[in-house]
Each structure stands twice: as C-alpha cells, then as structure tokens.
Amino acid sequence: xxxIIRILLIxxxxxxxxxxxxxxxxxxxxxxxxxxQEKFDEAINRYQDALLDNPNNSLIRFNIGNTLYKKNKYEExxxxxxxxxxxxxxxxxxxxxxxxxxxxxxxxxxxxxxxxYTQSLKLNPDDEDAKYNLEFVRSKLKNEAQxxxxxxxxxxxxxxxxxxxxxxEQQPEQQQPEYQDQDQQQQQEQPQPDPQQKQEMTKEEAExxxxxxxxxxxxxxxxxxxxxxxxxxxxxxx
Numbered sequence: 001x002x003x004i005i006r007i008l009l010i011x012x013x014x015x016x017x018x019x020x021x022x023x024x025x026x027x028x029x030x031x032x033x034x035x036x037q038e039k040f041d042e043a044i045n046r047y048q049d050a051l052l053d054n055p056n057n058s059l060i061r062f063n064i065g066n067t068l069y070k071k072n073k074y075e076e077x078x079x080x081x082x083x084x085x086x087x088x089x090x091x092x093x094x095x096x097x098x099x100x101x102x103x104x105x106x107x108x109x110x111x112x113x114x115x116x117y118t119q120s121l122k123l124n125p126d127d128e129d130a131k132y133n134l135e136f137v138r139s140k141l142k143n144e145a146q147x148x149x150x151x152x153x154x155x156x157x158x159x160x161x162x163x164x165x166x167x168x169e170q171q172p173e174q175q176q177p178e179y180q181d182q183d184q185q186q187q188q189e190q191p192q193p194d195p196q197q198k199q200e201m202t203k204e205e206a207e208x209x210x211x212x213x214x215x216x217x218x219x220x221x222x223x224x225x226x227x228x229x230x231x232x233x234x235x236x237x238x
Contacts, residue, residue: 024050028060035067043067058087062096069103078103094123098130105133110141 031046047064054060065080081100085093101116117134121127 022054022057024053024057024060027053028063031063031067035063035070038070040067040071044071056086058084058089058092062092062099065096065099065103069099069106072106074103074107078107090123094120094127094130097123098127098133101130101133101137105137110137110144113137114141 027046027050031043031050034040034043034046044064044067047060047067051057051060051064061080062084065077065084068074068077068080078100081096081103084096087093097116097120101113101120104110104113104116114134114137117130117137120130121134124130
C-alpha cells in the first residue's frame, strides 16, 4: 500500500475559554466560523481585526498562519507560525512547529522542514503525525541527495572523459599554430554548460546531508527502543 505524507494542518478549533474576556474574542470566533466555511479571506480579515485589539495574542497569530496556509501563502504563513511560538504553552508550540514543518515542506525546504518536525517532537514526543512526516521527509531528502551524488559523479566522469578525448585530438602547437588559434577562438565563443545551474546541490552538500541523515537514523532507532508504537492519528484537534 502506497503511503502519502500526512501534511495535515492542525484543526483550528480554539476553546472559547482560551480567549474569554480577552480583547478581540468575538472577532476570533467569527474568524473561526469563516475558516470552517472555507471563506479564508473573510477569516483573515476577522483575525487581523482581532489582532489590532490584542496584538500580542499568539493564538490569533496561529490562526492567521493556518488560514494563510490554506491560501497557499506559505511564506506569510510561516512568519505567523514563528510569531505564535512566543506563547508559553508547550502544546501550542509543538503544533506551531508541526505546521511550520508542513509549510517548509510545501516550500521545498526539506532540511528546514526536518528541523521543524524534530523540534515539534521534542515538545510532544508522542505525536505520531509528526513522526510520520519527519521520516517521510528525511527519506525523500536522502533519496534526492543520493541521486544528486550519483549525478555529480557521472558528470565528473563525463568531463574527465571529454578532457582525455580533447587531449588526444590536439595538434602539435608548433606545427599548425594558425589552426590552433582558430580552434581556441571557436571554443571560447561556444557556450559551455554551467554545472552549478544543472545541479540542485553540490557533491559536498549531498555527502553532508547523507552523513547527517545517517546519524539521525541512529538517534531515531535509539528513541524507538524506549517508546511503544501507537496508532496514527488522521486528524489532530486541540
């Protein structure tokens, strides 16, 4: 059975008691209503109005981040998730890091996504969704690094082979200098492929990632020995 990454946005249900008697409470509740109706523009407007009344409320920031994520505005969502970390609630911090991991994954920033999931698990070691996503992204990054490393090796071998062929085809310099000058000029005028444009990561970066992931594998194995296997939750609520 093929497994798909559980890039799940945490259900944005906020208990009214969390905002009881706080400025902007009614606007937040209205925003929640619009969010669940998938009216994300209206939801953001309500949350932003509530933020004017209560600018230091991390829960509002968290809600704004969720809504921006739904609108595929990942950079803006990431900014609000980061701001929501200022709260002292460890549970909310873990959820914020989890959503940051999802957001960074959507942005194609796999190493940063791994760090976010790892931080979420430090705060909530029993989060099965974070565990699943962490292992999925790590496996994806490892595969990409291996492919890039192989591509770099093949490219290097090809360049060496071309260099040897060119050396074999060169004419004596003193015998035909005029043709050699012409050949050099043609080679200079001909655009050469830029290895940096073709590869997403250098050989050194690929090897460094593989080494780091190998060390992480050992850490995860040690962690699993001390924990029981639990069921995977499909939806996370507050």
